[in-house]
Amino acid sequence: MNKHHCSETDCDLRTGCQRGELYPKDCQYYESSEDATTSKADYDSPIPWHGSVLGLADLQHVAARGRPHLIGLVGTHNSGKTTFLTSVYLKLFQGARIPDKRFSGSFSLSAWESLANNLRYPNETPAMFPRHTPNTEDRVPGLLHLAFRNSRNRLEDYLFTDAPGEWFSNWSTNRSAENAKGARWIAKFSDSILFFIDCEELAGENVGTTRNSITQLAQRLADEVEDKRVLIIWSKHDIQLDPIIHEQISTRLADYLPAAKHFNISVYEDDHLGIQTVAKELLGRLDFQGTRITIKVPIRADNPFFTFRSV
Incomplete structure (x- = not known):
């Protein structure tokens, strides 16, 4: 069996790399021991969830x-x-x-x-x-x-x-x-x-x-x-x-x-x-308001770069 794990205690390979790597095996903290009966692509999927019960x-x-x-x-x-x-x-x-x-x-x-x-x-x-x-x-x-x-x-x-x-x-x-x-x-x-x-x-x-x-x-x-x-x-x-x-x-x-x-x-x-x-x-009956907010950027008249506003 392949044994995959991360030396970082706050990282779980099943849910994606905490350091931002798309493929966990590319991370410097990724560790693996393989035998001939298992595939090298076990953790190659970029999907960051496993479909099982969540923790x-x-x-x-x-x-x-x-x-x-x-x-x-x-x-x-x-x-x-x-x-x-x-x-x-x-x-x-x-x-x-x-x-x-x-x-x-x-x-x-x-x-x-x-x-x-x-x-x-x-x-x-x-x-x-x-x-x-x-x-x-x-x-x-x-x-x-x-x-x-x-x-x-x-x-x-x-x-x-x-x-x-x-x-x-x-x-x-x-x-x-x-x-x-x-x-x-x-x-x-x-x-x-x-x-x-x-x-x-x-x-x-x-x-x-x-x-x-x-x-x-x-x-x-x-x-x-x-x-x-x-x-x-x-x-x-x-x-x-x-x-x-x-x-x-x-x-x-x-x-x-x-x-x-x-x-x-x-x-x-x-x-x-x-x-x-x-x-x-x-x-x-639940009505979620969502988390999106409108950000209003004030017009800066003292800087020509910030004055231009596209429609």
């Missing part, structure tokens, strides 16, 4: 054209966060539209496709779901990117966090837990929060434990998110809940997150209407 080093390519909107998905293990993201992508792929927005690409298209392959199945076969997001000690979650053009033809970039539910379980019980660094990052930097409630767990044998976990996480969110927009997502809503349990959870959520809106979603519902509604609520 902090990759955000330069998104932030270079304007501030992206970070959407944090919060919820315990198996609450449907990754499945929701995949379903939104598939609906866009199938032609669904966000009002006044046109899909305009993604820096993480390979990652989206990898997730989407789990939900592409013939109608007569049982549904398959994306694999659980692995529980790691990372400080920052994986980020999935979508870009749209608004009615003014300006680009709007959105980043969605894809984090393991174990992060949030640890964070809800201990804000400073070492294995909750990623959850703290999401709560701090997200512009909007999607808080997932797992109806399947609430309808199961561990309803008491699940109810307490939801309450703890809602309380932690209330302490951290301040005035950020929060959407509460009742996932797997095709599963019938005890009305008393639903009322108890809703009351507690109203105490901690009174301004949050509630949505019901299920991948089994006709045309995924709940998922589309959330996507339109989340993306349709």
Whole structure:
């Protein structure tokens, strides 16, 4: 196998040369050890992104054209966060539209496709779901990117966090837990929060434990998110809940997150209407002003060179 790396600690060859070289191998800090079975062109592509889940080093390519909107998905293990993201992508792929927005690409298209392959199945076969997001000690979650053009033809970039539910379980019980660094990052930097409630767990044998976990996480969110927009997502809503349990959870959520809106979603519902509604609520109302400004250069009458102004 080829081993490519850069001796500069702030450089990641997957996202392009930090020193400005079009081809990383032309950089003085580029290092490579090759064997006969690999191609010399592995890192010859001038494309500065890799298509996989984004990390902090990759955000330069998104932030270079304007501030992206970070959407944090919060919820315990198996609450449907990754499945929701995949379903939104598939609906866009199938032609669904966000009002006044046109899909305009993604820096993480390979990652989206990898997730989407789990939900592409013939109608007569049982549904398959994306694999659980692995529980790691990372400080920052994986980020999935979508870009749209608004009615003014300006680009709007959105980043969605894809984090393991174990992060949030640890964070809800201990804000400073070492294995909750990623959850703290999401709560701090997200512009909007999607808080997932797992109806399947609430309808199961561990309803008491699940109810307490939801309450703890809602309380932690209330302490951290301040005035950020929060959407509460009742996932797997095709599963019938005890009305008393639903009322108890809703009351507690109203105490901690009174301004949050509630949505019901299920991948089994006709045309995924709940998922589309959330996507339109989340993306349709945002109106990015863009970062372009008009620079006015004053006329300099004391210098003939600066006096000339072409029309």
